[in-house]
Amino acid sequence: MTKQALETSSTIDGFLIGEKLHVGGMASLWSVTRSDIDSPIVMKVPTIMDGEDAEVIVGFEMEMMILPRLSGPHVPRVYGVGDYASQPYIVMEYIDGQSLFPLLEQSPLPAEQVITLATKIANALHELHRQNVIHFDLKPSNIMQRANGDITFIDFGLSRHLQLPDLLEEEFHIPMGTGPYISPEQVLQNRSDNRSDLFSLGVILYHLSTGQRPFGFPQNANGLRHRLWRDPIPPRQHQRNIPVWFQEVILRCLEPDPDKRYPTAAQLAFDLQNPGEVKITERGEKIKADGFFSVLKRRMGFAATIGTPRQPDQSPWLNAPIVVVALDLSDDSEALQQALRMHAANVLARIPDARLACVNVLRQNRLTMTYALDEEGRNLHVQRLVELKEWARPLGLSRDKMTFHVLEHVDPAAALLEYTRSNHVDHILLGAQGTGALRRLMGSVSSQIVAEAPCTVTVVRVPETKAD
């Protein structure tokens, strides 16, 4: 398919070809320059193009289709795409950084290091999914860490854009992915579920924290199927110092049934950023892999347990939002608290995968920042948590659907906004504030949230009773 051999010092569509940087199985990378582009850029060109290697051609087509539609620090910026008929290529930014691949050699890494990395990857993955793209080939060599620490995904040859044709789906009748990392549903050739990427991320986290691959390195299709029923050895059996909650998180990512994993990368990131709120189940406490009979049972009945594949036209994050209810328990009237509860219940009833975070801000005095550290401060903090739980009790939600947070900050609005941004909150519910003199003096938290929050905000108000 390559119509002309690329040569150093030749020019294609204004790009001056420099040195060949890398030759891979599927593509080669060339350093290129163009007079109007200041930053370092590279040209990716498919390697074997004899018309026979359909996977390489279609994978490259997919990348040409998807990459220019993505934006943000978690994907390479694209500067040009070549016409397929003459010379297929993608020119993109040169990423100053390293892939995670060398980390495998150093594993097991300390749990804190893996958790920090996991949080960054989950946050970046949520941004990718929000742009309607599922990567489908997450592995250490496809995850770059930039010099500034940002995570960037590369190699979108197996990826899928949920709003564009999937050129790969009908083309191949074999599982597509990389042996150690491929999700069970990809093994079954389903390419429509964002949670497949969470499985692959789970494999990476398992490997980095234990030094072991959870499902080995299967070399054939039969070996790939084992992960449909064979659970991995619990990470803590390899490394006792992995926290129970983190084992819970890793094993939840590695659930063979996508319905049992996190519904979104945002919800995974939420747990990683709020370890105290992770609901520990058998998964976290497990000390050895399941016995022969449970595995056999799963093996016999697997088809029934994997659940229905997602429809590709659904945007999963819309079905699994993180909803915050911000409660001012000291000031909100009973009527307002009830109204907030009703609105929260409505949202949660409508969207089954939604998750509710009940948040209260404990206002700190600017002059006594150490306040929270003394006995009185601790008591107050605990008291607020108790009150939050009491507010939520009538909702009757299980602990994995609902979390409680008391933020300590001098500025309640700033605290909520910060919380919203770092936890990918989709919807904030909060009560309207009264109109008393004190309120006017202090400014309205709700109006600042409405103006600045990067998500939907519902301000709940109880109608005033008119005085006669």
Place this chain on the structure above:
Amino acid sequence: MRIAFLSDIHGNREALEACLSHAARQGYDKLVFLGDLVGYGADPVYVVDTLADLVSKGAQSILGNHDAAAAAGLIEGMNDYASASIEWTHQELDQAQKDLLLGMPLSIEDEDRLYVHAEASSPRSWAYITDPASAERSLRSHAARLTFCGHVHKQQLYHMTPQKPPVLFIPQSAIPVPLIGNRKWLAVQGSVGQPRDQNPAAAYSLLDTQRNELTYFRVPYDIEASAAKIHAAGLPNILAARLFIGR
């Protein structure tokens, strides 16, 4: 260049106006009409006159089976309500309007694009494209990289590599699809004036040749007005009723 494709208007003035004004807001350089300007709807005269005006300004238009039937007054092979509307349309149109319809070509080739009303291997047979097999017959019958057709009233996009059968993609409204790669694309248009995919909004598409992207659109229009005219003209009720449910 940006080309707007409108197919199967079927005498629906309100739907045509809504699509043309939507396309104008998007910006286009050229209009291509893919057949069946008339039949079913109550405004054949307005639609044909509008087309004549647009053609004089550079639009292209090809013949559909309803255009041929209405101009010639032939109702052979049509069901009751279709033939009732063809006979009525035949009465409404004057000779100049009929001549204009009959003068339209069966297909047009333009650079790497083919415009045709129905399945392209035998345009005059008016065969439907409803599945990969019929799409493949159409795609293999000519060399054009991109084919634009109508006739089935359902938005469908097929893509095919030389070695494999085509694959169907159902486009989403207002999402540009890159027509990339060493493959052929068959862009079946939805209907402007009588959608049949359970979505009553009018359908058209816009190709950007520079960006090599095709965007399908759905445009709401005043269905009540179109339906009222169908009733007033004494055409079969079903022709009005189906507009509301897109079937």
